[in-house]
Amino acid sequence: MYDTIIIGAGMSGLAAGIRLAHFDRRVCILERHYTIGGLNSFYRMGGRDYDVGLHAVTNFSEKGARHGPLAKLLRQLRLRWDDFKLAPQLGSSIRFSDAELNFGNDIALLEAEIRKQFPGQIDNFRRLVASLLDYDDLDGDDPRFTRSSREVLAETISDPLLREMLLCPLMWYGNARERDMDFGQFCIMFRACYLEGFGRPLKGVRLILKHLVRKFRGLGGELKLRSGVSRIHVENGRAVGVVLDDGTELQARRILSSAGAIETMRLCDDITEVDAARAGQLSFIESVSILDCQPRELGFDRTIVFYNDSPEFHWERPENALCDTRTGVICSPNNYAYAPEEGELPDGVIRITTLANHDRWCELNEPQYRAAKLAQYDRAVEASVRFMPDFRSRVIDTDVFTPKTIRRFTWHDNGAVYGAPDKQLDGSTHLENVFLCGTDQGFVGIVGAIVSGISMANRYCLQDP
Amino acid sequence: MSPAEIREEILDILADIAPDEDLGELKDEVPFREQLELDSMDFLDIVMELRKRHRVQIPEEDYHHLASMQSTVTYLEPKMKDIVRS
Ligand SMILES: Cc1cc2nc3c(=O)[nH]c(=O)nc-3n(C[C@H](O)[C@H](O)[C@H](O)COP(=O)(O)OP(=O)(O)OC[C@H]3O[C@@H](n4cnc5c(N)ncnc54)[C@H](O)[C@@H]3O)c2cc1C
Numbered sequence: 001m002y003d004t005i006i007i008g009a010g011m012s013g014l015a016a017g018i019r020l021a022h023f024d025r026r027v028c029i030l031e032r033h034y035t036i037g038g039l040n041s042f043y044r045m046g047g048r049d050y051d052v053g054l055h056a057v058t059n060f061s062e063k064g065a066r067h068g069p070l071a072k073l074l075r076q077l078r079l080r081w082d083d084f085k086l087a088p089q090l091g092s093s094i095r096f097s098d099a100e101l102n103f104g105n106d107i108a109l110l111e112a113e114i115r116k117q118f119p120g121q122i123d124n125f126r127r128l129v130a131s132l133l134d135y136d137d138l139d140g141d142d143p144r145f146t147r148s149s150r151e152v153l154a155e156t157i158s159d160p161l162l163r164e165m166l167l168c169p170l171m172w173y174g175n176a177r178e179r180d181m182d183f184g185q186f187c188i189m190f191r192a193c194y195l196e197g198f199g200r201p202l203k204g205v206r207l208i209l210k211h212l213v214r215k216f217r218g219l220g221g222e223l224k225l226r227s228g229v230s231r232i233h234v235e236n237g238r239a240v241g242v243v244l245d246d247g248t249e250l251q252a253r254r255i256l257s258s259a260g261a262i263e264t265m266r267l268c269d270d271i272t273e274v275d276a277a278r279a280g281q282l283s284f285i286e287s288v289s290i291l292d293c294q295p296r297e298l299g300f301d302r303t304i305v306f307y308n309d310s311p312e313f314h315w316e317r318p319e320n321a322l323c324d325t326r327t328g329v330i331c332s333p334n335n336y337a338y339a340p341e342e343g344e345l346p347d348g349v350i351r352i353t354t355l356a357n358h359d360r361w362c363e364l365n366e367p368q369y370r371a372a373k374l375a376q377y378d379r380a381v382e383a384s385v386r387f388m389p390d391f392r393s394r395v396i397d398t399d400v401f402t403p404k405t406i407r408r409f410t411w412h413d414n415g416a417v418y419g420a421p422d423k424q425l426d427g428s429t430h431l432e433n434v435f436l437c438g439t440d441q442g443f444v445g446i447v448g449a450i451v452s453g454i455s456m457a458n459r460y461c462l463q464d465p
Numbered sequence: 466m467s468p469a470e471i472r473e474e475i476l477d478i479l480a481d482i483a484p485d486e487d488l489g490e491l492k493d494e495v496p497f498r499e500q501l502e503l504d505s506m507d508f509l510d511i512v513m514e515l516r517k518r519h520r521v522q523i524p525e526e527d528y529h530h531l532a533s534m535q536s537t538v539t540y541l542e543p544k545m546k547d548i549v550r551s
Contacts, residue, residue, distance in 0.1 A: 023513055064485065066502035075507060080484045458506070462513070 001251045002026045004461045005242055007229050007267075008258035010038025010410075011446055012438030014212040015453030016256055018077050020461055021219035028250065029221065030242070032228030036213055038258070038410050039417060039439075040446055042206050046397055048347065050288060052409075054205040055331035055351060056198035056304055057086055058173060059191070059447040060105050068196055069135065069447050076454045083211040086199030087336040089303035094165045095387045096308050101165055105197030118162045128156045129195075133187040139425060145184030152183050164313040169193055169306040171315045172329050172353070174444045176280045176418035178316040185423075185442075192445065198303060200333060202342045208446065228411075229259075232434065234270040239434045242267075256456060258438035258449075260412050261420055264429065271430075280416030281317045283403035285356040287380040290397035291348030295332045298389045305330040307387040318357045323376050325383035329353040350391055352380045358403035358414040373400045418444045427456045435460045466545045471538050474550070478514045482507055493534040515541075519548050 009031035020027040040053035063081040094101045103110040115122045170189035175181045201207040231243040241251035257264040308327040318324035331351045403415030419439035427435045443452035515521040530540035
């Protein structure tokens with residue numbers, strides 16, 4: 001009998017597991033995949049290391065900083081800053097067809113850029129910053145949390161182009177809702193991206209996952225890979241245990257699930273039908289190019305470019321196409337200020353993320369699917385080189401993954417990267433001893449998911465002695 | 466435990482929670498919140514560490530006694546005097 005069974009060995013499940021194991025709870029993490037990491041895992045192909053998801057760790061803070069989510073999660077997990085060893089970004093840009101704003105890890109740069117490009121808006125921007133909800137207000141109780149960000153922005157910033165430009169990176173890095181964004185989520189992402197900024201460990205997501213899993217196991221936590229939960233067994237309104245894909249039964253006093261809200265409901269054997277329409281719809285393809293040189297040698301020194309090819313930013317699932325390349329994210333993991341003693345990445349890398357339609361990708365048969373990957377890679381790169389130097393003649397290797405890949409390795413409905421649009425901020429479910437953590441509880445991204453795992457473990461699994 | 470031993474024990478817990486901090490400079494009479502910017506989650510962790518390590522129970526209404534090193538040691542002294550430091 002476990003105190004807590006955790007479903008999923010992604011960022012949130014591992015973080016929750018560390019908290020519980022540290023305080024001597026009997027805890028077991030069950031993961032269906034053969035490796036850890038979930039939406040932010042890693043793989044090796046053609047002799048090269050790839051990350052699934054890591055463009056940037058948001059919420060950057062310098063070593064020694066005491067506040068902010070990064071400092072907080074390190075303390076909660078008893079980790080050192082050096083365990084994540086985040087190198088700061090060189091600098092990022094929001095590029096629309098006729099306008100550009102640069103930003104970095106100091107908000108002063110973005111302010112200066114707005115003063116230069118949108119002189120009439122700088123006071124409005126400052127008012128917006130002053131009116132952001134604080135992290136402490138983000139438990140969802142504030143009535144402003146669920147307001148439309150587009151409405152709130154329209155009340156403060158009168159230039160529509162600036163509004164679209166500010167929204168673009170924040171939606172890309174953490175908005176599960178199509179077209180608009182909850183103001184609470186806007187505030188979380190605004191702090192994470194513009195006020196705190198981006199960093200990355202030289203060794204990528206491997207380093208972060210290595211420290212999380214080592215810590216968990218070192219504290220006596222059990223991790224079972226290739227152990228998918230096929231059913232949560234419910235008796236008299238309480239979960240009593242789980243049944244694994246191979247039929248093994250395990251018992252637990254409570255269950256913490258990072259599988260997603262709908263996905264978790266579907267596992268419960270007291271539920272016959274779930275409302276699948278409530279699942280998230282936004283998924284991506286990721287087109288990775290390996291170059292024979294560093295991107296800086298081609299005159300590209302940006303860490304992340306959020307591009308959009310018209311004055312209006314469209315954040316929605318492409319209805320009639322596999323992908324939508326009107327907007328995208330271009331990332332070069334090379335463009336971080338890695339410490340000299342650490343060196344640089346061995347290859348130049350350009351990663352491009354574009355919006356994609358899960359169902360259309362899944363309708364393709366195998367030859368069509370393979371052909372579509374090649375064609376959509378070309379389209380994504382073609383769309384991107386409108387906003388950066390053309391790197392196509394320097395490409396020596398490529399990889400593409402699609403919503404189908406994301407679904408296949410994380411089991412999230414629709415391969416939805418940020419989960420369902422309506423979050424369950426208190427983590428509760430219809431069962432008194434089953435709780436959500438991670439994506440569908442409300443905090444997304446690497447730092448967000450870790451914070452979610454910690455706070456749900458604290459709130460629901462560490463209360464009794 | 467003597468007050469000096471209790472102080473050592475608290476230092477040990479703080480070093481565990483905030484491994485990057487230099488605790489050599491810690492001033493006993495200044496609130497932790499000011500010096501280390503500890504928040505409510507961290508105070509809860511101090512409480513949980515004391516329970517885990519020494520079975521010391523601290524009721525919620527007493528949490529304010531843990532404000533600084535000085536007040537913490539004073540508060541814990543009667544609760545921990547019979548515990549032998551291992
Ligand atoms: C292409 C891409 C790029 C990204 N880029 C960034 C970035 O640059 N920066 C950033 O901060 N974030 C990024 N993210 C987002 C970030 O990866 C996620 O928000 C975060 O990892 C979510 O963690 P989680 O624990 O909530 O969920 P997950 O990682 O999805 O964890 C859930 C786990 O549960 C497992 N599981 C599901 N069902 C079952 C079952 N029935 N039984 C057992 N196990 C099960 C899954 O296999 C998975 O491992 C990116 C994501 C993607 C896909």
